Structures are given as C-alpha cells and as structure tokens.
C-alpha cells in the first residue's frame with residue numbers, strides 16, 4: 642500500500658488517479674467518469690477546500706445539512722447531487738435547489754419533484770435507484786419494476802431521466818461487486834433498447850469504484866476517500 646495522503650487535496654488527487662487507472666484498465670476515456678464528492682457530515686469549509694482543488698460536483702444525503710451547505714457555498718459554481726433517501730414531504734427543496742436527484746424510487750416522488758421544479762431552472766436530472774442486491778431492507782426499486790417507473794419518469798415534463806443508480810451491499814469480493822454493477826448496466830441497456838435515451842450509471846463509492854468503472858459507471862460517488870472517515874452519527 643502507498644502511504645495514505647493526509648491533506649484533502651492529496652486525497653482528491655489520489656481518487657482522481659484511481660479513476661484514471663480504472664478507466665485505463667478497461668480502455669475508457671477518463672472524461673467518461675464524473676467524480677461526485679460526497680461531502681455529507683463534513684462542513685462547508687471542506688467543500689470549499691475541494692472546490693479550490695478543482696472539484697465541481699458534490700453529493701449530499703441529509704436535506705437540512707445539505708441546504709445549509711448550499712447556502713454557505715452559494716458564491717461557488719458547484720453542481721449539487723441529492724443522493725439520500727427522498728421523503729415525499731421533503732421534495733420541494735430538492736426540486737428547487739439541486740441539479741440532480743439520484744434516488745428516485747417511486748412514482749409519487751417523481752411526480753412531486755416534477756411539479757415543484759421551478760420553471761426558471763433546467764429540468765431536474767434524475768436517476769432511478771435500483772436495488773441490485775435484493776435485500777428487503779434496502780431502498781431502490783426491484784429490477785423488474787424499473788421499466789415501468791422509467792417510462793413514467795421519462796414522461797414527466799420537469800424531470801430529465803438520465804439513468805440508473807445503485808448502492809450495492811458492501812463486499813470485498815470484486816466478482817460480486819462487478820456482478821451487481823453489471824446488473825445495473827444491463828438494465829440501462831434494456832431501457833435504451835426500448836427507446837429511452839440515457840447516459841448515466843451512478844455507481845461506485847470509495848471501496849468499489851474500480852469495479853463500477855469496469856462495468857460502465859459514468860458517475861462515482863466518493864466520500865471517505867476524499868474527506869476522510871465520517872465521525873458523527875449522521
């Protein structure tokens with residue numbers, strides 16, 4: 642193992658290098674993967690530090706914490722991704738303030754986001770969250786239910802369906818990681834075959850971004866490897 646970089650800037654560089662290497666290994670252009678820096682539990686100062694090092698896309702899970710951070714960094718040209726569970730009574734700030742929502746998993750949420758997206762903004766970019774690990778407790782729609790929801794979301798006027806997202810159960814087994822990411826890739830291909838225009842596979846985190854990129858990830862959501870271990874209970 643190389644030494645663990647100690648500054649945020651060095652950790653961010655190390656993550657970018659992992660992405661570059663993972664792309665090279667499967668002959669994908671490095672520009673085909675967008676790094677979303679997951680800043681949950683870290684302060685706005687950490688977002689600023691990453692932004693100063695060239696990071697533009699940030700992901701947040703917890704709405705109130707996210708809104709505070711958006712306010713505190715409103716002077717920066719950042720792209721914000723909502724990646725946490727979406728409660729139906731909390732869709733409005735997501736529709737109003739975010740550029741992306743990765744975790745749409747039911748029709749009601751999608752309809753509310755579309756109705757609440759301000760006319761002055763471009764349509765909200767959305768991914769449908771898919772449960773690729775099959776646990777009863779996980780969020781996300783079952784693979785079999787993705788096509789029906791995708792057609793509904795694609796037809797909503799103020800949303801732009803970009804693709805699919807998954808958070809597989811953690812496992813060290815790279816073959817298992819790849820199979821789950823492959824499931825998402827195949828689902829996206831099936832939707833495209835049915836005529837939907839999609840360009841996004843949001844999959845891969847600190848521990849498994851290589852497997853995700855090997856299976857076609859276009860967005861990796863990385864927290865710990867950039868910002869360090871999260872300490873609070875959030």
Ligand SMILES: *Cc1c(COP(=O)(O)O)cnc(C)c1O
Pocket residue numbers: 679681702724725808846847848862863864865866
């Ligand atoms: C926290 C989180 C991440 C980042 O996870 P790390 O293991 O810290 O890289 C990515 N995606 C989602 C949905 C998360 O909640």
